[in-house]
Amino acid sequence: MLSPKWQKLWKPVVCAVQGMCTAGAFYFINESDVVICSADATFFDSHVSAGLVCALEPIGLMRRIGLGETLRIALMGNDERVSADTALRIGLVSEVVATGQLWGRAHEIAAAIAAKPPSATQGTVKAIWESLDRPYRAALEQGLIYTRLGNPLGTAELAAQRAADGKGAEPKIR
Known part of the structure; x- marks a missing residue:
């Protein structure tokens, strides 16, 4: 395959x-x-x-x-x-x-x-597709691991992209 x-x-x-x-x-x-x-x-x-x-x-x-x-x-x-x-x-x-x-x-x-942070995008794709092979609770637990690892990478990529584009401070998400 x-x-x-x-x-x-x-x-x-x-x-x-x-x-x-x-x-x-x-x-x-x-x-x-x-x-x-x-x-x-x-x-x-x-x-x-x-x-x-x-x-x-x-x-x-x-x-x-x-x-x-x-x-x-x-x-x-x-x-x-x-x-x-x-x-x-x-x-x-x-x-x-x-x-x-x-x-x-x-x-x-x-x-x-493609304009979104690669770590966040690829982590999202991975979490969703891999969840299909797991029971619900196990998929949620695996998803939490991805967010703990991927969110800091994705937000750092977004901040770097915003700085490079001259867009100023990163927006605060609440």
Whole structure:
């Protein structure tokens, strides 16, 4: 598995889907932190229609859209396409934009995320994704460790960035 999360790479991933998204393309969605699509995007998984077991892609999909919708996509195969509006409704994507605006909007989201302190951003991604593999209480305990380690780093990065930009004193958060 060469995916960012499998390799424990915690940099945020923004995925922009235009046109058809099928089968192995779900790996990109499953590993992304923010997924948006164009109004003409459609989603389906062709494995079962081709006589193949649909096993790996649904594991990631279940975490994003739940068991019922995952089973429907996997079992319907080529016979049903999930529209962009349906993808938004079921949580497969977080935003639908006009086709001509997709890449600009994806870049806008990525730039906004990239402008934040890297330690805070990557710590957030790590804490959220790793929580999926733990029971609730254990995930909370692990999250507390990340905040104790990451918050001083993130606020120091933010202060350094503000000083470099000439924006003055760091805002106080209460």
